[in-house]
Amino acid sequence: MAKQKWYQPYLLGGLAGLLLTASVGITGSFFGTSTTFPRLSTWIADKVGIDLSHLAFYQAGNGSLTGAAFPDWQLLFVIGIGLGAFIMSRLNGSFKLESLPPMWAARFGDRLGLRIVHSLFGGALVMIGARIAGGCPSGHGVSGVSQLGLSSMLALAMFFLGGIITARILYQGGK
Amino acid sequence: MTLIMGLITGMLFGALLQQARVLRFEKQVGAMRLLDMTIVKFMLSTIIVGAIGVHLLADLGVVSFSPRGLSIGLQVVGGLLFGIGWAFIGYCPGTSIGALAEGRYHVIWPILGMLLGGMIFAFIYPLVQAYLRPLGNFGALSLPDLLGVSHWLVIAAVALGAFFLFRFFEKKGL
Numbered sequence: 001m002a003k004q005k006w007y008q009p010y011l012l013g014g015l016a017g018l019l020l021t022a023s024v025g026i027t028g029s030f031f032g033t034s035t036t037f038p039r040l041s042t043w044i045a046d047k048v049g050i051d052l053s054h055l056a057f058y059q060a061g062n063g064s065l066t067g068a069a070f071p072d073w074q075l076l077f078v079i080g081i082g083l084g085a086f087i088m089s090r091l092n093g094s095f096k097l098e099s100l101p102p103m104w105a106a107r108f109g110d111r112l113g114l115r116i117v118h119s120l121f122g123g124a125l126v127m128i129g130a131r132i133a134g135g136c137p138s139g140h141g142v143s144g145v146s147q148l149g150l151s152s153m154l155a156l157a158m159f160f161l162g163g164i165i166t167a168r169i170l171y172q173g174g175k
Numbered sequence: 176m177t178l179i180m181g182l183i184t185g186m187l188f189g190a191l192l193q194q195a196r197v198l199r200f201e202k203q204v205g206a207m208r209l210l211d212m213t214i215v216k217f218m219l220s221t222i223i224v225g226a227i228g229v230h231l232l233a234d235l236g237v238v239s240f241s242p243r244g245l246s247i248g249l250q251v252v253g254g255l256l257f258g259i260g261w262a263f264i265g266y267c268p269g270t271s272i273g274a275l276a277e278g279r280y281h282v283i284w285p286i287l288g289m290l291l292g293g294m295i296f297a298f299i300y301p302l303v304q305a306y307l308r309p310l311g312n313f314g315a316l317s318l319p320d321l322l323g324v325s326h327w328l329v330i331a332a333v334a335l336g337a338f339f340l341f342r343f344f345e346k347k348g349l
Contacts, residue, residue, distance in 0.1 A: 004196065006345065009216035012195040016217070017224025019187050024229050024238055027180045031188065033269035038293030045294065057297040066297075073181035078272055080185020081192065085273035088193040097278045101200035101265055116284050122263025123288015124295060125256050130268060131296040132303055133253025134243050138269045141218060146225035148317045148329055149242025154250040155257075160207070162258020167207035170262055 020146060029073050030147075032139035034130040035065065036078045043067025107171055133158070189273050192217075198273040200265035200282075207262050212349040219337045226330050241315040248310025249303070264288065 023029050038057075045052055046067055052058065058066050089095035100115055108114055130136040133155045135144055141159070144152025192198050197214045205211030232238045261267060264285035266274055271289065274282040296303075319326040 009195050009197070009213050010220045010341070012191045013217035013220025014224045016188060016191045016221040017226075017228060019184060019191070020221065020225040021228025021232065023180070023184045024240070025232050027177050028238060029177070029181065029184070030240070031184075031269075033267075033272075037268060037289045038296055041290045041293035042297060044290070052297065055297055055300070057300040060300065065300075071178060073177050076178045076181030077185035077188070078269070080182045080187075081189035081269055082185075082272045082276040083182075084186035084189025084191075084276075085193040085198060086189075086276035087186070088190040089277035092194060094193070094196075095278045098281060100281050101204075101279070103201045103204055104265065115281065118263045119284030120288040120291060122260040123285040123290075124292035125260030126264060126267065126285075127260075127289040127292025128296050128299070129253045129255070129257030129260060131253070131293070132307065133250050133257060134246075136257070136269065137218065137267045140243070142221050142225060144243055145222045146229055147240055147242045148226060148230075148319055148326060148333075149245070150313075150316045150318055150321060151243045151245040151250050153318065154245070154247070155254040158251055158254020159258045159261060162255040163207040163261045164209065164258075166259045166262035167204055171204070171208055 016142075017146075020142065027073065029077075030139070030143035031077070032074055032135060032143060033078050033081070034127065034136040034139060036074050037127050038065060038131060039067050039069055039075070043070060129162075189276070192270065192273050193277055198270045198277055198279075200274070200279070203267070203270065204262065204265045210349070212344045216341060216344065219340070223330070223334050223337055226333065230326050230330065242317050243315065245313040245316045246308050246311060248307040248312075252307055260288075260292075 020031055023031070042052065042058070043066070063069065086095070100110065100112065104115060133140065134151065135141075135155060137156070137159060140152040140155040145156055195213065195217050196202055197217050202211055202213045206214045229238065229240065233240065264271075266282055266285050268289060271282050271286050275286065317326070319329045322329065
């Protein structure tokens, strides 16, 4: 695998900006991914027969926050990210099966159980936080800041503030 | 039509994220540990080009948009919770799907965590609306609106700031 050129993140990021512009121009759709997770959660609950329709969440926005909104642009966008990443990782040879993130394993050891605990706790916080804030690094970070929205600039700053402080504590003394 | 466009847009975005290596745990946690700024370079480049693009479309009258509502309570509390969790899992919602697709199957655990969080949010939604949203609620507000200047001036300032930040990163080899 060739060493990555220094300008690649800028060039590829710029192309993503052109893609965002085209998406907004053609279908009026800004990038966003996090709403798909509560939609999928409620869709699964519905499929396994758990009735949660009494929750106010199900009535909000005429059900647009729940699985009732499927299939929508964002669901297909999220599936597309997976397809595109799969094809590209095969093309450039960087597809690799990995059971633990190497940096995590270097700090915490080869401990799948601990990784699962970190993941469930952290993943739940990520999604609760994203939905409280009203977006994630794609919805707020890329789409919202491109619109020069103050809410998105504040959310993005808080994502990094929370992340930098937590990473400092978690990886203290690590390599 | 909209669905097919969503799929195509997602595929192109996923391919760009993958080629830029930003789907990786090491790049995301590396940024939070201030060791590797790849994701910041990618994201800021997307934002600058995207900001020029969508404001050009708006000026031409092709599209209209307004930023999401500003609530200091929602964005500070939600943003910090997101950040804490982000450092634990090393992925954000969009990159998690891409990471799974490039073979990093350990991301299945963070994805399950995020689905769990999505369900918890459905339960706490009324509390969030009642107690957090009213704190510092200003509605849809953009930085050019607040400053009372042209959006192009703000975009130019952001681009200039990013240029100096990028130069700093390259000098430090981040």
